[in-house]
Amino acid sequence: MPSRARTLWLPKLVIAPSFVLSLLFIYGLMAWNGVLSLSASRMLPNYEFVGLAQYEALFESERWWVALRNLGIFGGLFVGGGMALGLLLAILLDQKIRLEGLLRTIYLYPMALSFIVTGTAWKWILNPGLGLEHLVQEWGFADFSFGWLVDPDMAIYCVVIAGIWQSAGFVMALFLAGLRGIDDSIIKAAQVDGASLPRIYWRIIIPSLRPVFFSTLMVVSHLAIKSFDLVMALTAGGPGYATDLPATFMYTMAFSRGQIGLGAASATIMLATVAAIVVPYLYSELRGTRR
Amino acid sequence: MAPLLTALSLSLAAQLATAGEVEVLHWWTSGGEAKAAQALKASLQAKGHSWKDFAVAGGGGDSAMTVLKSRVVSGNAPAAAQIKGPSIQDWAREGVLASIDEVARADKWDELLPKVVSEQMKYRGSYVAVPVNVHRVNWLWINADVFKRAGLKPPLSWDDFFSAADALKKLGITPLAHGGQNWQDLTLFEAVVLGVGGADFYAKALVQLDQSSLTSDTMERALATFKRLKPYTDKNAPGRDWNLATAMVIKGEAAMQIMGDWAKGEFVAAGKQPGKDFLCVAAPGSAKSFSYNIDSFAMFKLKNEANSRAQKDLAAAIMAPEFQELFNLNKGSIPARLGMKMDRFDDCAKTSAQDFASSAKAGSLLPSIAHGMAVPSAAEGAIKDAISQYWNSDRLSARDAMKKLAAAARSK
Numbered sequence: 001m002p003s004r005a006r007t008l009w010l011p012k013l014v015i016a017p018s019f020v021l022s023l024l025f026i027y028g029l030m031a032w033n034g035v036l037s038l039s040a041s042r043m044l045p046n047y048e049f050v051g052l053a054q055y056e057a058l059f060e061s062e063r064w065w066v067a068l069r070n071l072g073i074f075g076g077l078f079v080g081g082g083m084a085l086g087l088l089l090a091i092l093l094d095q096k097i098r099l100e101g102l103l104r105t106i107y108l109y110p111m112a113l114s115f116i117v118t119g120t121a122w123k124w125i126l127n128p129g130l131g132l133e134h135l136v137q138e139w140g141f142a143d144f145s146f147g148w149l150v151d152p153d154m155a156i157y158c159v160v161i162a163g164i165w166q167s168a169g170f171v172m173a174l175f176l177a178g179l180r181g182i183d184d185s186i187i188k189a190a191q192v193d194g195a196s197l198p199r200i201y202w203r204i205i206i207p208s209l210r211p212v213f214f215s216t217l218m219v220v221s222h223l224a225i226k227s228f229d230l231v232m233a234l235t236a237g238g239p240g241y242a243t244d245l246p247a248t249f250m251y252t253m254a255f256s257r258g259q260i261g262l263g264a265a266s267a268t269i270m271l272a273t274v275a276a277i278v279v280p281y282l283y284s285e286l287r288g289t290r291r
Numbered sequence: 292m293a294p295l296l297t298a299l300s301l302s303l304a305a306q307l308a309t310a311g312e313v314e315v316l317h318w319w320t321s322g323g324e325a326k327a328a329q330a331l332k333a334s335l336q337a338k339g340h341s342w343k344d345f346a347v348a349g350g351g352g353d354s355a356m357t358v359l360k361s362r363v364v365s366g367n368a369p370a371a372a373q374i375k376g377p378s379i380q381d382w383a384r385e386g387v388l389a390s391i392d393e394v395a396r397a398d399k400w401d402e403l404l405p406k407v408v409s410e411q412m413k414y415r416g417s418y419v420a421v422p423v424n425v426h427r428v429n430w431l432w433i434n435a436d437v438f439k440r441a442g443l444k445p446p447l448s449w450d451d452f453f454s455a456a457d458a459l460k461k462l463g464i465t466p467l468a469h470g471g472q473n474w475q476d477l478t479l480f481e482a483v484v485l486g487v488g489g490a491d492f493y494a495k496a497l498v499q500l501d502q503s504s505l506t507s508d509t510m511e512r513a514l515a516t517f518k519r520l521k522p523y524t525d526k527n528a529p530g531r532d533w534n535l536a537t538a539m540v541i542k543g544e545a546a547m548q549i550m551g552d553w554a555k556g557e558f559v560a561a562g563k564q565p566g567k568d569f570l571c572v573a574a575p576g577s578a579k580s581f582s583y584n585i586d587s588f589a590m591f592k593l594k595n596e597a598n599s600r601a602q603k604d605l606a607a608a609i610m611a612p613e614f615q616e617l618f619n620l621n622k623g624s625i626p627a628r629l630g631m632k633m634d635r636f637d638d639c640a641k642t643s644a645q646d647f648a649s650s651a652k653a654g655s656l657l658p659s660i661a662h663g664m665a666v667p668s669a670a671e672g673a674i675k676d677a678i679s680q681y682w683n684s685d686r687l688s689a690r691d692a693m694k695k696l697a698a699a700a701r702s703k
Contacts, residue, residue, distance in 0.1 A: 042381070042669070043360070043378075043381050043382070043385070043668075044360055044363070044364060044385055045364070057702075062676075062695075063676055123530075127527065128526060128527055129525075129527035130527075147526060149529070149530075150471070150526060150527065150528070150529040150530075152680075152683045152684055235530060236472070236530060238471065238472065238473070238529055238530050238679075238683075239471055239529040239530070239679075239683040240473065240476075240676070240679040240680045240682070240683040240684070241473070241676055241679065241680065242680075242683065252672070253672075255353055255356070255357055256353050256356075256668075256672070257668045257669055257671075257672040258378075258381065258667075258668045258669065259668075259669050259672075
């Protein structure tokens with residue numbers, strides 16, 4: 001029979017190592033990054049404090065603004081487009097069709113690839129000399145041109161295309177699970193009332209997917225903020241720095257250019273962005289369970 | 292048998308006296324480079340030291356630098372690491388580099404190296420690094436066959452270049468092979484500045500980052516000339532690696548490329564002969580100048596006495612004529628030490644070595660900005676961004692680009 005003392009300390013002891021580890025290696029390092037962002041660190045970390053000078057330099061840097069603007073474009077379209085396409089695929093797949101298992105696997109498959117593979121493959125597909133443009137011209141449409149990848153104004157949309165391609169299947173799987181969780185009797189009742197199928201989806205099914213929407217949004221939008229490998233493989237931030245995202249900016253500054261302070265400042269801003277999304281979510285979730 | 296035995300016992304004795312270990316961080320992993328690294332290793336082992344390879348993959352060395360930083364911060368630095376240009380000064384300022392003046396004085400490095408080069412190897416007057424090789428960056432590589440068919444001569448000025456390029460374009464050949472990565476854009480730009488502005492202007496504008504030179508008419512002209520090159524490259528250039536651009540010249544799809552002499556390795560590997568299949572000339576208008584990219588090893592402070600002796604032997608071995616010859620034959624570059632016999636080198640390397648020596652005397656031996664030799668990495672990065680943005684954007688005028696360039700040069 002376990003003593004009362006043991007039931008008191010045993011759980012705490014079991015939790016302690018992982019708690020200490022995460023305190024040290026997650027939150028400790030975050031704090032260290034914050035400290036570095038206030039220092040004059042260049043090639044190696046140092047602790048000569050310069051206040052907010054790194055943040056000032058960051059927001060004066062044109063390249064950082066390009067990165068932020070790209071994050072806006074990429075984030076918006078990647079999250080919006082990915083969720084719209086995923087939902088559409090899920091609804092279409094939910095029509096009690098044959099071979100659903102096979103189709104689901106086919107749609108979900110891109111998620112099994114890493115972003116590096118996706119990026120490299122799309123780099124070939126979108127390259128004007130090798131991929132799509134070349135192919136269509138070979139078919140006889142000599143005037144066809146599709147040079148987004150090499151156009152500084154359009155290259156970011158190539159990243160969006162590859163990103164949506166990668167994530168739509170995953171979003172579909174989430175929505176499909178949500179759709180399957182909806183009580184059939186509600187739909188039957190609506191059908192008895194004479195509602196058309198689009199109307200049922202629009203007024204009943206999609207609204208009842210709200211929690212799925214929310215968790216999908218969480219997953220996909222943090223993917224957008226931290227996305228790095230896709231850009232690295234697809235465009236390496238180019239042409240010029242036209243497709244730079246905050247994550248690639250941070251990497252370049254901190255690790256190739258010996259501006260650790262500046263890189264740390266940009267990382268802090270990214271952390272703040274993620275927090276701005278996650279904190280309200282956690283708040284609503286926690287409030288939900290208490291209720 | 293007897294000499295062998297003596298040698299053996301001698302080396303054993305040496306081993307007992309000074310056996311140390313050198314750990315060397317490098318990224319010499321391609322065929323020729325690896326062979327040369329082996330030779331260095333053998334020469335150190337002959338002195339009784341043991342050699343520990345610390346090769347980190349990734350040609351640019353970004354990941355290697357990250358590993359190096361963490362090693363140094365944790366107080367466990369390797370004996371030597373491949374560090375070049377102003378980064379040597381950065382590391383020295385952190386107080387982690389060791390002086391190798393003892394070796395340098397004994398072997399008279401001050402007389403063997405051009406002053407510009409030895410200055411870069413020193414921190415506060417004492418040597419902390421050893422140069423391995425010299426790459427010339429302002430080369431123009433030409434497919435000889437294409438030029439012969441088009442009836443053209445290697446261009447000596449930018450005017451020549453543009454008229455040749457027009458002729459080539461009419462024949463349906465891409466005149467200039469280019470890879471649209473920011474360092475390649477800057478490599479091209481630096482050649483243009485050298486050709487349009489001359490050596491003194493280059494030194495003022497791109498090495499000393501003098502604001503009045505950066506915003507001068509000459510700079511505007513250089514920027515405009517640079518932008519004029521773009522229509523002569525093909526539109527698939529963005530993101531292309533330099534060696535793929537070189538391959539276009541080798542195959543005759545493109546006629547010329549402006550790139551450092553590592554491009555020669557690609558030609559030679561494809562079985563082409565210098566002077567016959569391909570030509571190497573200085574980039575237009577820069578025949579009297581030499582922009583260099585020098586690989587070097589910085590020496591770190593070590594705690595162990597024996598290891599530090601081994602480190603000094605390593606420094607001496609790198610500067611030894613045998614290693615300099617062997618390594619550079621394999622790498623396609625030229626020895627950093629002056630007055631070496633160049634018999635075994637090809638014609639491009641011979642020209643390069645002559646120009647290296649003569650430009651050192653004339654004061655037109657200049658560090659390449661695109662290859663991290665001229666300015667601190669923060670300014671270099673910002674300049675790279677500005678130039679690359681100008682090259683890629685159709686909306687920026689030369690005047691706007693000049694403002695951005697001048698602003699970038701101020702970043703610290």
